[in-house]
Amino acid sequence: MTSLVLLEFDDSGIKQPSRSAVAAAQALGEVHALVAGANVSAAAEKAAKLPGVSKVLVADNPALNHLLAEPTAALLVAMAPAYSHILAATTAVGKNVLPRVAALLDVQPISDIAAVVDADTFVRPIYAGNGMATVKSSDSKKVITVRAASFDPVAADGGNSPTEPVSVGDLPGLSKFVSAELSKSERPELTAARVVISGGRGMQNGENFKLIDPIADKLGAAVGASRAAVDAGFVPNEYQVGQTGKIVAPELYVAVGISGAIQHLAGMKDSKVIVAINKDEEAPIFQVADYGLVADLFTALPELAAELERS
């Protein structure tokens, strides 16, 4: 029984959510990894260093640039006969590509698994994580996306597996990449950060998010936001933590001016330690917080920055 994991990567290496997907696949048996894209030899070398991967398959083709859904799914379907499980992280790429693969294989995908019970049985959150469903698949092949926050990623280094080119057949050209506006930040990625500080509606505007910056700098934290803050235009969409945004489980999560709607809690309640700063002591966020500070964030944030600076 061998699994195939679709990896995502950037200039700095294999992305952490993909390394969590490899960890999930390891629970199922042997793991092969797929590096697909245009000019991916550097990424393939990095993938070969992932511990627990026995072979890296490399599909280097301009049609696979940006991992557009239609060609990437066609590639995975062509490779599928050799595998019992096909996995990717629950990321924008994984969610876009894998259900397409599943339909082409006549398989019901298993989205966003949080645990592997056995080769057919998995645990996944439903209703914004208010229920954890154990589901058993009757499909002979499984197509799975993996909730990265639920699996400790394999290390980026330490393995040494062979790489092998994959012959890429005709790929559908139904869509074209036009452009990307990716935010450039020196901070860690939300889904990979050890500390996350998120602002909510209480921040009042985008300018006020600057109050979070010195604290995030000091703690090496990623900055996130509630849906309310994103919808109000304070910060861009990629900041959103929640049921339909990013799912995070850092060592420390600090919620500032966030009331704690179910949909937000769904994205952060597996964090190890949760701190809430809110001036409304009745805010539901306090029911999940390990440490709650009832205070006006406009005084508390500068104080927190100063306190961290001092210590």
Added chain:
Amino acid sequence: MKILVPVKRVVDYNVKVRVKTDGSGIETSGVKMSMNPFDEIAVEEAVRLKEKGVATEIVAVSMGVPQCAETIRTALAMGADRGILVETDADLQPLAVAKLLKAIADQEKPQIIILGKQAIDDDMSATGQMLAALLGWSQGTFASKVAVEGESLTVTREVDGGLETVSLTLPAIITTDLRLNEPRYASLPNIMKARKKPIANMKPADLGVDTTPRLTVLKVEEPPKRKAGQKVGSVAELVSKLKTEAKVI
């Protein structure tokens, strides 16, 4: 051009759901049901495309128990022209839904199908992509902006690092993200008008689709509860506790 908009009846997003005590699922009896919020965004986008003169007809489709007709009525009140209800008591999983929608698309021949990116009950986020696969169409998922230009469709997508814009050949699938639009409330006159709009009724067998579920739910449990925390009196106390007690900074 015709636009098809599938709409799902789900537990209202404001309801605090409870796991059934026998672990068989989520308690849905006596609970307020509404249209999946992402599907409302899909209906709104279709109506806006019609108002712009791009679309000529909007067909809303729902599947499941007879009450799904109410969800279709909501779409009709928002501006859809007619409805199709695929009635069944069976548990419909995304693969089955995608197959049923493909059968309907083969009959209706829409140029664009707009779906919500995810249903807030099963959180699968799969049906749109699967339908695109079965139809052999292109897909623009998690859309925050849509523009139709001749035979192509430009879709700006919300991705992990920001935004990505793709150009799709029509016919195509769009799945909606939160920022695509703000759905309108149906006005009373439009709710009245919607009552007269037609809803065709069919069964999965009429469409020749086997809807047997591939996933069996063995049990549903409550997620682990977090222990009650403590209130701290000051920023200094907070920092001190994070250092010495929680040891996270």
